[in-house]
Amino acid sequence: MITAQVKTPMSKDDPTDMKVEVIPLPPPELWGELNNAPAVPAAAPAAAPERPEPPHREEEQLDFVEDPSVVIPLKFPFRRQGIVVSSITVRRLTIGQVSGLVTRIGGGEISTFDIYSEMTGQPAAVLRGLVSEDGTEVSNVAYGFLPPSLRAGDE
Secondary structure: OOEEEEEEEOOOOOOOOEEEEEEEOOOHHHHHHOOOOOOOOOOOOOOOOOOOOOOOOOOOOOOOOOOOEEEEEEEEEEEEOOEEEEEEEEEOOOHHHHHHHHHHHOOOOOOHHHHHHHHHOOOHHHHHOOOHHHHHHHHHHHHHHOOHHHOOOOO
16 A cells, blocks of 8 residues: 655744654555546636735845745656756745735635745645655745744734
């Protein structure tokens, strides 16, 4: 049986405090049959009311004295869209970027991977697809960069 180790942050203050679960994976011969795409409804759903476009707020691009990012070399580089990705850069978000992210979600549900995607420039699906060692390293650094208002357990 093939298993995967999943780590979930349990503390807003200690990025090493993780809940570790081992979950079973389907056998490799069934991987091609997996379809994780959402089912397409038979009838088109009613159109959601359009949300007004948020007002554009200026944000100055500052030249930080210390680089607010960390480059994480991957133990397991991968190829995506024909390009080899051998490292992922995690950068701290500015207050304006956090505000824009919260506004775009507009009260909807946001996952940590949506935030990490904003921090890395990689789609959330790519981050979820990383091998556990690389995914854990990226998640630990990104979690440490989260503003207090976006950390689990903060109100």
